[in-house]
Amino acid sequence: MKPISELMMNADPSIRDEFIEPRNQRFTYSEVQRITNSFSNVIGKGGFGTVFSGLIGDTRAAVKMLSESSAQGCREFQSEVHLLMSVHHKNITSLVGYCDEGSHKGIIYEYMANGNLGMHLFGNYLIIF
Numbered sequence: 001m002k003p004i005s006e007l008m009m010n011a012d013p014s015i016r017d018e019f020i021e022p023r024n025q026r027f028t029y030s031e032v033q034r035i036t037n038s039f040s041n042v043i044g045k046g047g048f049g050t051v052f053s054g055l056i057g058d059t060r061a062a063v064k065m066l067s068e069s070s071a072q073g074c075r076e077f078q079s080e081v082h083l084l085m086s087v088h089h090k091n092i093t094s095l096v097g098y099c100d101e102g103s104h105k106g107i108i109y110e111y112m113a114n115g116n117l118g119m120h121l122f123g124n125y126l127i128i129f
């Protein structure tokens with residue numbers, strides 16, 4: 001797992017300069033569009049919204065966009081960003097950055113290639129509660 005600073009340093013230099021520290025991990029919506037190649041690759045869906053695959057330089061990222069119909073809403077978006085900004089642990093997905101531009105709200109995470117906890121506990125079975 002690469003630390004955020006290394007991930008940023010390995011990014012394509014043409015976009016890296018725009019992304020690093022001064023703006024404190026905040027991405028514009030057009031940067032998020034570029035990272036996700038205009039939201040072309042969906043990798044999952046959660047209570048918060050849709051999760052897209054993205055690339056920062058040659059490093060893969062997961063971009064979770066808050067859907068307007070999300071029951072979790074804006075406050076949860078803010079608490080998740082604040083929490084991930086302050087908590088760093090090897091078992092918690094790292095925050096790469098966030099986007100908060102009007103109704104365009106999203107969180108950019110380090111991409112986890114090995115699936116989620118549910119998949120490890122239950123394999124690929126479909127579980128219906």
Ligand SMILES: Nc1ncnc2c1ncn2[C@@H]1O[C@H](COP(=O)(O)OP(=O)(O)OP(=O)(O)O)[C@@H](O)[C@H]1O
Nearest residue numbers: 043044045046047048051062093109110111112116
């Ligand atoms: N960092 C990530 N790397 C790779 N895939 C991810 C990542 N984050 C989410 N995903 C994919 O997107 C799916 C939905 O994730 P998400 O966190 O939105 O849903 P969730 O676990 O149901 O959470 P919640 O309902 O609390 O928002 C996951 O099951 C996973 O397949």
